[in-house]
Amino acid sequence: MHVTMTVNGEQVSAEIEPRVLLVHFLRDQLRLTGTHWGCDTSNCGTCVVAVDGEPVKSCTMLAAMAGGHDIRTVEGLADGATLDPVQEGFMQCHGLQCGFCTPGMMITARTLLDRNPNPTEDEIREAISGQICRCTGYTTIVRSVQWAAAHSGQEVQA
Template sequence: MTSLYEEIPPAPAPGVPTTRVTITVNGEKRTLDIEPRLLLSHLIRQGLQLTGTHMGCDTTGCGACTVLLNGRPVKSCTVLAVQANGRDVETVEGLSSAQQLHPIQEGFKQEHGLQCGYCTPGMMMAAKALLERNPNPTEDEVRWALSGNICRCTGYQNIVKAVLWAAEKMREQEG
């Protein structure tokens, strides 16, 4: 992928220093001039206009902003964008292709693992990190892996089912 220069709208105010970073977002390399204090969540949402990553609490408490940074789930509201320099960021928009949903996405729909949908992208990214390191988790392992992500609607039971549904589907696809 060729590197791409772009300005983060709106431009930093006159006199505000900027730093150049290169971040691979959903497989695409982006080179950007940003304020050093810019949060990764704001870069993703406002700068790159990937609004599937949500903000729920501003303090790492709710997990709605969970993205994968070099494959590990992080809460992007408390990661500085400059910390992602030279790394891979994966957001919910990177889960599916135009034709094919990721099994985790299918699982959430099949098992009614979402209601208002606000926590869902963060939940799915946390689930993806789990299933990549543990393809056959127990219910307790799923509950523990998602315990940094808050859902106010579902009561979690169907979210857990959705992740187990996806795990089975992914094992079938692998096997």
């Protein structure tokens, strides 16, 4: 079947199998490998992308269902050499260790900050509650999002 969607600001079209998951479409057909594929059961949240500004576990969505929608992956956070404050926050506050959950965490953080530019610690923890990080204990992830909230609107060069 034919599908067309906007991914990171660019319209893409492709022929796909009706059963292909969005995570596989992004990784295998578009080569956007920043979206990680973890548990395949929708438990871990490493595959989170933004669909029309909402965080979605891309292992639970068929690529065909994404047709006509706006998809944002971790590759779409930076604007050229200008990092998104979320990306910079994860660097500044050591919000990652192994990095496997990081792309999904960053997308979730960006969607939270787009809706609520000054979230509380509890709001941040609730937003990321659907994602598993086995390395950090979440403290540095929360600090990273708080850093991003405090520095949003400022350009950060990579």
